[in-house]
Structure formats: structure tokens, C-alpha cells
Amino acid sequence: MTRLLAAVLALVLVPGAACSSTSEAEPEGSAPSVTASSTTAEESPSASSAPSQTGEGAAQAAPRLKVTKIATGLDHPWDVHPIGQGRFLVTERVGRLAIIEDGDVRRLQMPTDLIWASGETGLMGLAIDPAFADNGRFYTCNGGNPQGTPDVRIMVWKLNAAATRASYRRTLLAGFPATSGRHGGCRLLILDNGALLVGTGDAATGTNPENKTSLGGKTLMLDPVTGDPWPDNPFVNANNRRQRYVHTYGHRNVQGLAQREDGTLWSAEHGPDRDDEVNLLKNGGDYGWNPVPGYNESVPMTDQSLPGKQVAAAWSSGSPTVATSGASFVAGEEWGWYDGTLAVAALKASEVLFMKLDSNGKLVDVRIPAALTSFGRLRAVTSLSNGSLLITTDNGGDDAVLRVRPVG
Numbered sequence: 001m002t003r004l005l006a007a008v009l010a011l012v013l014v015p016g017a018a019c020s021s022t023s024e025a026e027p028e029g030s031a032p033s034v035t036a037s038s039t040t041a042e043e044s045p046s047a048s049s050a051p052s053q054t055g056e057g058a059a060q061a062a063p064r065l066k067v068t069k070i071a072t073g074l075d076h077p078w079d080v081h082p083i084g085q086g087r088f089l090v091t092e093r094v095g096r097l098a099i100i101e102d103g104d105v106r107r108l109q110m111p112t113d114l115i116w117a118s119g120e121t122g123l124m125g126l127a128i129d130p131a132f133a134d135n136g137r138f139y140t141c142n143g144g145n146p147q148g149t150p151d152v153r154i155m156v157w158k159l160n161a162a163a164t165r166a167s168y169r170r171t172l173l174a175g176f177p178a179t180s181g182r183h184g185g186c187r188l189l190i191l192d193n194g195a196l197l198v199g200t201g202d203a204a205t206g207t208n209p210e211n212k213t214s215l216g217g218k219t220l221m222l223d224p225v226t227g228d229p230w231p232d233n234p235f236v237n238a239n240n241r242r243q244r245y246v247h248t249y250g251h252r253n254v255q256g257l258a259q260r261e262d263g264t265l266w267s268a269e270h271g272p273d274r275d276d277e278v279n280l281l282k283n284g285g286d287y288g289w290n291p292v293p294g295y296n297e298s299v300p301m302t303d304q305s306l307p308g309k310q311v312a313a314a315w316s317s318g319s320p321t322v323a324t325s326g327a328s329f330v331a332g333e334e335w336g337w338y339d340g341t342l343a344v345a346a347l348k349a350s351e352v353l354f355m356k357l358d359s360n361g362k363l364v365d366v367r368i369p370a371a372l373t374s375f376g377r378l379r380a381v382t383s384l385s386n387g388s389l390l391i392t393t394d395n396g397g398d399d400a401v402l403r404v405r406p407v408g
Helices: 002-013 333-338
Strands: 040-042 064-074 077-084 087-092 096-101 104-107 123-128 137-144 151-159 166-176 187-190 196-199 218-222 246-249 254-259 265-269 277-281 324-329 342-346 351-357 363-369 378-383 389-393 399-407
Touching: 064 087, 064 096, 064 104, 077 096, 077 378, 077 389, 077 399, 087 123, 087 137, 123 187, 123 196, 137 166, 137 187, 166 218, 187 254, 196 254, 196 265, 218 254, 254 342, 265 324, 277 324, 324 389, 333 399, 351 378
Parallel strands: 077 123, 254 324, 324 378
Antiparallel strands: 040 064, 064 399, 077 087, 087 096, 096 104, 123 137, 137 151, 151 166, 187 196, 196 218, 218 246, 254 265, 265 277, 324 342, 342 351, 342 378, 351 363, 378 389, 389 399
């Protein structure tokens, strides 16, 4: 019995599909086939993948999960957030913004010529201003400057009162590196203290992650109103202006950001052909990705041989990768075992990993509910104030936004 439990735990802590491609599998490679054709899916308690019943929270039962498609017909929806009155704002990687209202998808009028879309890069991360109800202000992280040398940047927008048009207001911060569009990041998260946290990709350029004067392969922190570096940043007094924005460095391609109730910050990122990571972000921390010379992806994801101290991952996929993407913490007693876990979407593995982490940031357990394994590639995870989760599919052409809630 001990050997059986150990084998099951090993399988679930290193999940993934049998695939030899890089962890992103974007945009090359075919999307997994979607076998669920119904609008609503629900799992029985026995369908939940439970790797172990040891450690913190072992006595709690995992509730059944009900999954409902609240919208379809989207194309690579990268992020989704509520904007009040039962409406949701969505970014589509191809360079469009859409509103979901009562199940209908309505594309917004917007200056699409400001967005550069290529490969994995396009209109990506989304954050809603805390005062949105009064000012209509929101932020995107996207490819920009399509008429010149493309980059990745944070742009500020305003939604009109009729919710039909998004007007460009200003660029908050530009100059995140971009090459072919590979490893463009880019997730946004407004923190409890008002700062804007940004996760970026390394643009498949080996020197970017460890170079503190590059905005690539980093988490950045800034004031979302002024665009200034956040005053608590570790290098805020550096001579180089870009370095002042750096919060952590040594990342490969940050796809998910989340803040736990205790204030701690977490990221999810893609590894090469192994070792996707979930990391506890520490101000000024080095996360050890240094693929040089050239872009040498055979080096360790967290290279402990580099000068100084590198922060070890809280969770790593090992091999094969699952292509970790969006992440959000789950809250609510109705979630049972899942309450307080970090829900991490996986693109290649077409699943959501619910990770239980202790107060010190150590991994306790992982569960993968069967109810979320039949929708193909999954990109964003957003927690709603009512306790539900929103998850976007990322298969291309006819994608959906899913609402997930516990039942029974």
C-alpha cells in the first residue's frame, strides 16, 4: 500500500501529456481535441484526482465541481476580469477586446493598429483599475509599436459609458524585449497595496533574465497611475532607470501571478522541455534562469551554480512539462479541500492543478479535478468575489470562458 501511494503521488506531482514539444506548444502544434460538447460539466466526488491524504488539510473533503461555459466564440482569450453589472472584459491574443454580457460576446471598438501580434505575443494580460466604476480605466500588457521595432508594453485604456469602445490613453511602461513573439509573457496583477505587478518573458534571448537593466525575464513593480517604479523595489535607486522597476529576475516566461491572503506573491512560468515552475516571489530574488551562451535551453531552470543565491521553486513539473499559465488563489469554505489552494491552469496538459501550500510556502499536496480535463488548453484563472473561478480555454477559433464553482 505504501508503494502504491508513493506511485500515485509521483504521477500527480509531475503531471503532463506525453509530448516532446517545448512546454508552451504555442502557437505551433495542434491543440488537444475537446471531448466535452455540453455547456455544463459536473464531476462526482470520486472523479477528483487525489494524490495523497497526508499533510495539511487531509481530513477535508473535495467537493464536486460544476463547470459552465458562460461564453464561446472567442479566439485565444488570454485574460478575463469582471467589470461590474454582471459583465466581463476579455483580451484576445489576436489583438481584440471583448465584453461578455448575459452569455453574449461583443467586440469593442478600439485602435487595433496599436497592437503587435506575432506568435505567442499579442494582447495578453489585463488588470482592472480599482476605481473602474468611476473612471472606466483598465490596463493591458501587449505587443506594441507595430510600425517600428516591436516591443511588449503596458497600455492604459478607458471604456466608454456605453461599454462599446475602448480608447487608448497612454503607455505606462514600454521596452520589454520582443523578437519573433516567442516568450512575450505577460501577466498583470494589481496588488492589495495598489502596486501593479508585471510578469515578463525573456524574448528567447539568453542574456535578458539575469541582466537587471533588461525588462525581460522579470517581475516588475510600478505605480499604475504614474508609471513610476514602486518605491519598495530592491533597485529603486539604481542609476539605470529600467533596473528601478525590477522586483525579481532570472525568469524564463512568467505566465501567471497571484497574491495570497497573507500578502505573499506567487508566479507560474514555463520551463524548456522540463521544470515548469511555481515560485514564491521574494523582493530582489534571483530565480536562476541563465540560458547562455546563445539561448542554451539545456541549462537548469534554476541554476544554483550562478553567483549569489537562487530561489528554489515551490513546485516544479519535472519532465514532461505541463505549460503552466494563469494562476489564482481559491477562497471560500464551500471549496472544502480546495479552499486556500493555488489554482494553476496548464496549456499542454489541458488541466488545472490545485496546489496546497503551507504557511511557509512549501508544497503540501496537488489535486487535478477531472471536471476540468476535457476542455483542451487552459490559459487564465480569475477568482471572483462570490468564490467562483473563471477559466479561459486556449485552443483557437472557438474558445470559451468557463465558470467553475463547488457543488454538494
